[in-house]
Amino acid sequence: AQSVTQxxxxxxxxxxxxxxxxxxxxxxxxPYLFWYVQSPGQxxxxxxxxxxxxxxxxxxxGFEAEFKRSQSSFNLRKPSVHWSDxxxxxxxxxxxxxxxxxxxxxxxxxxxxxx
Amino acid sequence: xxxxxxxxxxxxxxRGQDVALRCDPISGHVSLYWYRQALGQGxxxxxxxxxxxxxDKSGLPNDRFSAERPExxxxxxxxxxxxxxxxxxxxxASSLAGSIRETQYFGPGTRLLVL
Numbered sequence: 001a002q003s004v005t006q007x008x009x010x011x012x013x014x015x016x017x018x019x020x021x022x023x024x025x026x027x028x029x030x031p032y033l034f035w036y037v038q039s040p041g042q043x044x045x046x047x048x049x050x051x052x053x054x055x056x057x058x059x060x061x062g063f064e065a066e067f068k069r070s071q072s073s074f075n076l077r078k079p080s081v082h083w084s085d086x087x088x089x090x091x092x093x094x095x096x097x098x099x100x101x102x103x104x105x106x107x108x109x110x111x112x113x114x115x
Numbered sequence: 116x117x118x119x120x121x122x123x124x125x126x127x128x129x130r131g132q133d134v135a136l137r138c139d140p141i142s143g144h145v146s147l148y149w150y151r152q153a154l155g156q157g158x159x160x161x162x163x164x165x166x167x168x169x170x171d172k173s174g175l176p177n178d179r180f181s182a183e184r185p186e187x188x189x190x191x192x193x194x195x196x197x198x199x200x201x202x203x204x205x206x207x208a209s210s211l212a213g214s215i216r217e218t219q220y221f222g223p224g225t226r227l228l229v230l
Contacts (some may be wrong), residue, residue, distance in 0.1 A: 004157075100170065102163075107155070
């Protein structure tokens, strides 16, 4: 079955430190992949997406993600975290070329930022 | 409009009652998606529309759940004979075109509590 896994439920980093949030996928073929952020009381906002081509994808708010086919991973990174980055982050995937736009989300990683 | 809106924002109902949740997408957006998000989980796909046509309803949990988008704009998700297990955040998203490559813009959600 198709799935997206986020192994880390909760992560705490210090402000200014680097960040990496893990995401692994299980699909028959390489899916389209997305990272979303959900701030308290807000809707989800798209950070970045990967369809094909360059495996390092740049997104908004200084985030980037790297697609690694050999590891079935699409990890999200940021060189220096700001207090405003505290939120919940979701990785999601959809079958490439499928008959549906059904997006499958991971369970999320809650990021806390220490001053 | 400025973004996707949903109403009501909060709904408390008694078990056995029917509820209707409304989604008003961004003007001109072709696709409209419904998701359900339980506490501590990622959004779970329910169904989606292109214009007024329901493209995929495979995520609807059972026949108590239905959705419509009769004029290709506003959509209503109806839950009949609600049960406590239906309690969750219900999220709506819209995208400009029918391709999954298009960014989905999420609304703030409707928090449903079934007593």
